[in-house]
Amino acid sequence: MKRFIFEEEHEMFRESFRTFLQKEVVPYRDEWRQAGMVPREVYRKAGEMGFLVPQAPEELGGLGLDDFRFQQIIAEEMGACGETGFISNLHTSIVAPFILANGSETLQQKYIPGSVTGELILGIAMTEPDAGSDVAGMRTTAVDQGDHYLLNGNKTYISNGICGDLFVVAARTNPDIPHAISLFAVEANFDGFIRGANLKKMGMKSQDTAELFFDNVKVPKENLIGVEGEGFKYLMAGLAKERLSCAMWNIGLAQYGLDLTVEFVKERKAFGKSVAQFQNTQFKLADLKARLDAITALCDQLSIAINQGHATSEDASSAKLLSSELLCDVADEGVQLHGGAGYMEEYPICHLYKDSRITRIFAGTSEIMKLIIARDMFKD
Template sequence: MLDTSRRTAYNAAHAAFRDTVRRVFAEHMTPHLDRHEAEGIVGREAWLALGEAGMLCPTVSEEYGGLGLDFGFNCVVTEELAYLGSSAGFTLQNDITVNYFERLGTEEQRRKYLPGMVSGEIITAIAMTEPGAGSDLQGIRSTAVLEGDEWVVNGSKTYITNGQNADCVIVVAKTDPSQGAKGTSLILVDAGTPGFERGRNLDKIGQHSADTSELFFNDCRVPRGNLLGGEGRGFIHLMEELPQERLSIAVSAQAGAQRAFDEAVRFVKERTAFGKAVIEFQNTKFVLADLKARLQVGWAHLDWAITRHLAGELYTDEASAAKLWHTDLQWECCDKALQLHGGAGYMNEYPIARLWRDARVQRIYGGTNEIMKEVVGRSL
């Protein structure tokens, strides 16, 4: 269990909410972790349970069925999910897609989607990445051409979180290819729309319980009113959401790092070698002492970043630096924790194996850590 007794980013309301999150996860997630991993997807029953408990999109205003809470409540869910060791796509909906609907959506779009996103009846995804365009979103080739009162969407997307579950996908497409990034828009495509097909639930190294998919659009026609935000402003809208998205990844990374550390401490206290507990060896203590110091710094920095974001003062370069630092820390903790497990760490029956596998992609999505360095470097 995460020790939150000395956290500075949260108040009593956040603490009470965390108790609810832990209770719901203990009932609806923990007993099913292995099944979620085996099936490659988290079923809708879990989404509905979280929705009923107020754990989905808690920042949505009461007008649309939400609780109207601050982003700190999202962070509580993200931390507890990561510490649990689940890669369910709840945080994508909580921390990323819902903002697009609430901030950019028309009144009709908000009323159509937000209540269901809060209840868990509507699951969303955002389709940015393409086979030939990853961190460089300006290179996307999918198009949406206006014909009369309909957008005709063509193209393919890959590595899309919630792709199998999604009831609605925010598709990043070029509405005016001649304008480059300025010709990018966001188009809503509902499940069941003719021309919209899901491909494989992709076979990944880790994060097996996250349904990550290929999506295909072949002359997929949607109403003109499915434009989300301003026409030609899609790239700007995406950039506006990057600080929160990258902070969300940093939050999950820190909690995942802590879980890996805790697993290592537990293991080396129980495991013996040469007649004594593994924790009694100097190398073990030094490795864990170094990780503990880094985790201490990490939690302090994370609370600083969350507090700045709640005040509307977290800049893109700061969020990018947080994503870079905390995901690097997560990988270091997971890798060293696995090493301290010895051969047991390579066995899937031990939690550290899953934590190690799931951590690897954190330095890739949300913009690779190499791109994070470029973003921070440009701010100098």
């Protein structure tokens, strides 16, 4: 499908990011899966090339590319390369924006330059063992002690939990008001910051995911992001971009899955012809391609809406819902059309099948996406 929202500068950015991924990421996919994480150097290399937080202003080391289409390209190309551990869109489009949009000048100067160079790897810590979809149920507390906050509690399933250096942590600052949540920039080297083990997962094997524990962590006052008690509002505002970025990653991965499958069925022979010649194969793939084109068009539309300041949380939820459900269908049909080979680890579709399953769960489950869309439909 021809896309109309990109100009020459976007195409050049896409081409150079794709070249970077083919050289510095794709050849190491298996090695990183075995290691259970990606090496720090890949962040530094990406940073050197301007692929981390390119939206940051030049005075903070960024490229000043405050046009969401660049972040869209990062998310799509990350997906399209099929490596799911180096999730630089988490760093760029999900975590850094909390500091850029709401952090004080001091905080931005302290952390954004390192995030742009890749010296600092970022993560976000919201989920707790007893509070995932229901953010208001979180128990981690940050108590004002005059010159610092005392942070106590624990978070789970945190991406970059092992390799991350700086985490945006959500904590309750008023025990009596469930939505009185504040966000803090918490360095992994603060005393009392403890990482759990690298969790063993179904897929995304090269992405380190861990529990984080905060045992009387003294967080300097200046590391409060924005205004105390306003964290819930910042999270809700940030989640629209986060979900859109996930949707763009999903469409990149879905295209990757379709390409793998088309290539395979053209080669594979059964009953004297290629599997690609069966009408069932063609119809299945055509159906997926049509859905992919429609969701891509929606994402393109929303990228422009973000630039113009009127993308809504419901719109982003629709894109995340549809794209993650599509991706799982692409992976499932892809395995089916590969036959037994699809179940073998030496075939990339096998990894895509395992990697894609989480996209219906993280950054808000499909059910929560429907809840947000329905809430808007039924509001009075």
